[in-house]
Amino acid sequence: MAFSAAFSTSFYTTQSSLFSAEKSDKLFLKKCSLLPSQVEKRHLYQPLRYKGFFPERCVGTVKAIKFEKGFKNVEVFTKEHVAVSLAHDVAQHSNKFIRERGAFTVVLSGGSLIKYLRKLVESPHAESIDWSKWHVFWVDERVVPKDHLESNYKLAYDGFLSKVPIPQVNIYGIDDALEADGAADVYETTLRRLVKSGVIATSASGFPKFDLMLLGIGPDGHVASLFPEHPIVKEDKKWVTFIKDSPKPPSDRITLTFPVINSSSNIAMVVTGAGKSNAVYSTLQGDENTEKLPVGLVSPEGDLKWYLDIGAASKLFKE
Numbered sequence: 001m002a003f004s005a006a007f008s009t010s011f012y013t014t015q016s017s018l019f020s021a022e023k024s025d026k027l028f029l030k031k032c033s034l035l036p037s038q039v040e041k042r043h044l045y046q047p048l049r050y051k052g053f054f055p056e057r058c059v060g061t062v063k064a065i066k067f068e069k070g071f072k073n074v075e076v077f078t079k080e081h082v083a084v085s086l087a088h089d090v091a092q093h094s095n096k097f098i099r100e101r102g103a104f105t106v107v108l109s110g111g112s113l114i115k116y117l118r119k120l121v122e123s124p125h126a127e128s129i130d131w132s133k134w135h136v137f138w139v140d141e142r143v144v145p146k147d148h149l150e151s152n153y154k155l156a157y158d159g160f161l162s163k164v165p166i167p168q169v170n171i172y173g174i175d176d177a178l179e180a181d182g183a184a185d186v187y188e189t190t191l192r193r194l195v196k197s198g199v200i201a202t203s204a205s206g207f208p209k210f211d212l213m214l215l216g217i218g219p220d221g222h223v224a225s226l227f228p229e230h231p232i233v234k235e236d237k238k239w240v241t242f243i244k245d246s247p248k249p250p251s252d253r254i255t256l257t258f259p260v261i262n263s264s265s266n267i268a269m270v271v272t273g274a275g276k277s278n279a280v281y282s283t284l285q286g287d288e289n290t291e292k293l294p295v296g297l298v299s300p301e302g303d304l305k306w307y308l309d310i311g312a313a314s315k316l317f318k319e
């Protein structure tokens with residue numbers, strides 16, 4: 001049985017600094033002060049589907065969940081603290097990669113992810129991040145004009161990119177004058193040029209290795225524009241492909257492929273809302289049927305961390 005395993009609650013450096021950074025946040029302290037003994041403990045194991053787990057009391061307490069196939073790095077927060085934790089971690093990644101390689105390559109998705117980046121454009125991150133070294137890409141894009149309401153570029157621009165000084169030349173949107181197939185080819189050509197010039201790193205298998213991908217999932221378990229039972233899920237040569245029959249409108253999209261997604265140095269999987277709880281549950285327990293659950297194929301060379309809200313995590317903890 002998949003969930004006879006355990007979850008560990010641990011507070012090492014990142015988590016501790018998040019706690020101290022949050023001391024002024026009364027709501028956070030009120031919720032977390034209900035668990036003072038857990039906050040003190042470095043590792044605490046409890047049954048995964050622990051009846052005594054009250055998610056509303058435990059925001060910010062889950063660090064790593066042990067499943068049959070090993071530990072998964074999972075945090076459960078209120079929606080507000082998903083944004084706090086994500087901003088903290090993105091800023092850390094940004095500092096690290098800029099220090100190590102002089103650039104930070106970040107891949108965005110569409111959907112609700114963008115609103116969870118809102119704390120990044122606030123103090124202290126807004127001033128401390130060296131935005132001039134950021135290079136921004138999309139894991140998938142709808143083939144519509146950039147000023148169209150359904151454009152992931154527009155979503156990200158309005159909600160995030162317009163608020164920080166990333167050089168426009170470092171923001172790699174699709175060529176919206178082209179059809180889906182042409183736009184995918186041109187996007188791949190752009191990625192190849194940036195790999196050649198060293199802006200994007202390369203994995204041992206020759207695929208581009210982005211520093212950080214910020215992904216969301218759909219209730220059906222899709223990730224990027226890789227939908228259940230669609231043949232492009234199996235694409236293993238192209239870096240970028242396209243779809244003209246997307247079950248989620250609009251129909252025409254381009255998307256990075258799984259080999260590229262899985263070459264990433266870091267993936268942040270940001271999932272909120274009870275509508276995703278089944279997909280989260282199945283993926284984290286290692287559901288073998290990845291045809292029906294593409295997110296189960298996300299398995300990066302680097303680190304994968306899940307940022308869940310209480311709704312998305314609800315199936316993990318309740319009987």
Ligand SMILES: O=C(O)[C@H](O)[C@@H](O)[C@H](O)[C@H](O)COP(=O)(O)O
Binds near residue numbers: 215216222
């Ligand atoms: O263009 C898109 O439709 C998105 O990139 C898509 O892949 C999204 O990330 C997920 O569907 C999750 O979206 P929500 O977080 O809004 O549910």
